[in-house]
Amino acid sequence: MTIRRVTADDRLTTSFPLAAYAFESSPLSAARIDEFRDYLPYQEGNRTLIAEESGATLAAVSAIPMRQNLRGVVLPMAGVAGVATHPLARRQGHVRTLLHQLLDEMRDEGHSLSALYPFRPSFYARFGYTGLPKPxxxxxxxxxxxxxxxxxxxxxxxxxxxxxxxxxxxxxxxxxxxxxxxxxxxxxxxxxxxxxxxxxxxxxxxxxxxxxxxxxxxxxxxxxxxxxxxxxxxxxxxxxxxxxxxxxxxxxxxxxxxxxxxxxxxxxxxxxxxxxxxARTAVPGSSAPMARLLSLDALRGLPAGPGRVRVELTGDRWLAGTHLLDGTTGALELVGDTADRTPTATLTAAGLSALAYGVLDPAELPLRGLGEVPVDAAAELRGIFPRRVPYLFADF
Ligand SMILES: CC(C)(COP(=O)(O)OP(=O)(O)OC[C@H]1O[C@@H](n2cnc3c(N)ncnc32)[C@H](O)[C@@H]1OP(=O)(O)O)[C@@H](O)C(=O)NCCC(=O)NCCS
The missing domain is CATH 3.40.630.30 (Gcn5-related N-acetyltransferase (GNAT))
Structure with missing residues (x-):
């Protein structure tokens, strides 16, 4: 199996048929297939990766280079879409491999956030995404x-x-x-x-x-x-x-x-x-969006409330290490680890993302398997990341 980036007309015979099988009524009519070409301009700048073997496309994923407001700061965001695997190639790890590479590449290009609409939230929770409210x-x-x-x-x-x-x-x-x-x-x-x-x-x-x-x-x-x-x-x-x-x-x-x-x-x-x-959510057709931080750069300088806490990030490909978060100046600062007696929380990527987006209280994280948060650390995190209600708006 090899992974390849596809662009332009190449999409017509690789990612489009897989996405059509996954998301449309099928088999497709010839007239519908003829319409594929009309969509190309709207995908032009997307990053689309496919997994292929002997010339056959096994799976495809795309990222749309978007922008998103996080607590008042506008940041590059990777909107994940068109995730689909050939029905004969499912449950073989293709999407896992493709998503890892896709998010690696988007992160390297400066996208410090990512969002998507999941078919099943638990699938993407394993990739560090946290739920956002549905409009x-x-x-x-x-x-x-x-x-x-x-x-x-x-x-x-x-x-x-x-x-x-x-x-x-x-x-x-x-x-x-x-x-x-x-x-x-x-x-x-x-x-x-x-x-x-x-x-x-x-x-x-x-x-x-x-x-x-x-x-x-x-x-x-x-x-x-x-x-x-x-x-x-x-x-x-x-x-x-x-x-x-x-x-x-x-x-x-x-x-x-x-x-x-x-x-x-x-x-x-x-x-x-x-x-x-x-607001109704249901698997797979009617989902609330999800989002995550792809890089801690998203947090630097973010408007923050008072609080000072050490976070140990665990179990994630993109967010790792121990960091001191300091919101006492009103703009969040990230300091390398220090050996002082600051309260410490252990957080998953989804746990930290839930706090940054303002959707969960720190006390909820241990209940949801998103971290270990002692009471003193919860108070600091609550100070730094007051609850907010994000509105994603774009639907993809
Ligand atoms: C959902 C879909 C994209 C998964 O692709 P896939 O290539 O089979 O996924 P992978 O094999 O890489 O699975 C990654 C992990 O998720 C698990 N997983 C796969 N499908 C799952 C599902 N429906 N529910 C929960 N977990 C699932 C796998 O077991 C695997 O776990 P592991 O790493 O512990 O082994 C594929 O089934 C598909 O095309 N479905 C129809 C279209 C669709 O719903 N797309 C999603 C749009 S958001």
């Missing part, structure tokens, strides 16, 4: 938004197809990347797929000319459902402007559904708003 889907009827129709809001909403509004949409996702913990976006060559497919309407809220909110959506039929994608708002006024736009659909559609960040509380948006808010 919520909120459903309500436009009739409940009636109170907004009479309000005079100081801002405007524009309405256009996504192909026309794409530059404003992309710029607003860039702004969210800078401002929102956990937020990640695609490189340009991948992001433009949404513009090129042109399958959605885009509405943007603007205040004094500046975009402060945006959402893309489609409508299935008269009297049907308005299917919204991610509701992105910088403040309550932007949200009110977008909901007011939806309120004007009261005589056209029955229901509105939108995806919202995991920390959004739609039941507080308006009085007398009947809402259903849902």
């Amino acid at each position: 919520r889907r909120v459903t309500f009827t436009p009739a409940n938004l009636g109170s907004l129709l009479r309000v005079d809001l100081p801002g405007e909403v524009s309405w256009e197809r996504i192909a026309a509004g794409y530059p404003a949409w992309r710029a607003f996702t860039e702004r969210n990347l800078q401002e929102r913990h956990g937020f990640s976006i695609f490189p340009d060559y991948r992001a433009v797929g949404m513009r090129d497919r042109d399958e959605y309407w885009l509405i943007t809220a603007r205040v004094a000319g500046e975009v402060t909110g945006a959402v893309t959506y489609r409508i299935d039929e008269h009297g049907g459902t308005l299917h919204g994608n991610e509701l992105l708002v910088a403040d309550p006024l932007a949200r009110a402007l977008l909901l007011q736009f939806f309120a004007r659909h009261v005589d056209q559609i029955d229901r509105i559904t939108l995806q919202v960040p995991p920390d959004e509380l739609p039941e507080l948006w308006l009085t007398d708003l009947d809402v259903h808010v849902e």
Whole structure:
């Protein structure tokens, strides 16, 4: 078995058929296979590795060079996608070998974070990934938004197809990347797929000319459902402007559904708003995302609370050694080991990642098999890494 990087047209006969078998309805029609070529531009900068033997592709993995906000700092992130093994070659260690090499290479290129959507979280937990919250889907009827129709809001909403509004949409996702913990976006060559497919309407809220909110959506039929994608708002006024736009659909559609960040509380948006808010996870088709630190460089200089703790990292290919984490200046410093009496925790890569992303309390780590954390070390770690709710946004 050999490992090889594939690019351009080479993907059509190697990684694409495996991914199609794994993720689409099959056998594929000839017409569907003909469409493969249309996807090539959106994969152009991905790093795709395959395992092959006697000219046959046994397994494939890809990484998308993305960016992600970790506690206010934007860092290069490797988005892992297209993980698939030939049905006759599964359980032979091919994906393990490929993922190791893929993440080695992405890390060497400076990607200090990685994220993915797992088919089964326990599979990737063994590679050091920790679970992130799943965005919520909120459903309500436009009739409940009636109170907004009479309000005079100081801002405007524009309405256009996504192909026309794409530059404003992309710029607003860039702004969210800078401002929102956990937020990640695609490189340009991948992001433009949404513009090129042109399958959605885009509405943007603007205040004094500046975009402060945006959402893309489609409508299935008269009297049907308005299917919204991610509701992105910088403040309550932007949200009110977008909901007011939806309120004007009261005589056209029955229901509105939108995806919202995991920390959004739609039941507080308006009085007398009947809402259903849902996050459902299921193996293999409906997963919450996962993420991990690939390098301790991600932690250097990160905004941190007060705390000083020694961490011994264990059981991981990419994070190892003993380090002193010091958050007393407000910017996290990593010092080589010292022989003082600082409290010490032993952490797995997933355990440290869970703290950095703000998704678990240090006291939860021993319960989850992610480390040994004495009470004094837990207090320091809690100080350094206050809980946060990351919103990954990009879906891949
Ligand atoms: C899931 C899939 C990619 C695994 O590939 P693979 O080449 O069989 O995986 P490996 O043999 O390298 O397995 C790595 C480890 O995970 C274990 N593993 C494999 N499949 C697993 C599963 N479904 N659940 C839990 N553990 C699993 C293996 O036993 C192995 O453990 P070991 O290192 O202790 O021996 C493959 O079965 C597949 O293509 N499935 C359909 C597509 C899919 O779901 N892709 C994942 C998208 S995120």
